[in-house]
């Protein structure tokens with residue numbers, strides 16, 4: 001059984017995961033509209049993953065005797081100055097999500113809710129993987145160059161990474 005505090009915090013996390021999904025969608029659209037289809041494909045995949053993260057919490061709340069709320073989601077950024085800035089913004093947002101998950105774990109420990117703490121450990125691992133992935137992408141962009149020629153190669157690189165993550169891998173592929 002969830003305490004009201006944990007239920008409210010989980011519902012807040014639903015909103016955050018939904019926002020993350022739309023953030024990726026917005027970033028994918030920015031890339032797509034500039035002919036960066038590989039980057040777009042990679043980001044559309046992440047939008048789907050974040051929706052799955054949202055739904056996992058949604059089902060968990062109801063399964064645990066709470067009441068999951070369909071979230072109101074504000075519009076994410078739609079303009080980015082460059083690919084590098086876009087991925088840096090994504091990493092910054094993922095770090096926010098990590099902090100929010102850590103706060104949730106702390107709350108569960110405080111409320112002695114070991115079941116939800118156990119459930120959240122999947123997210124702890126997932127956030128570790130995502131932060132690592134986006135740090136790698138940012139390093140690659142810096143290496144290849146954030147200019148038109150560099151974009152061509154970054155797009156090819158991320159198209160490959162998008163295809164690999166679509167096949168599964170990391171905590172993100174769990175159900």
Ligand code: OFO
Nearest residue numbers: 020050053097130
């Ligand atoms: Fe990476 O945001 Fe979900 O957990």
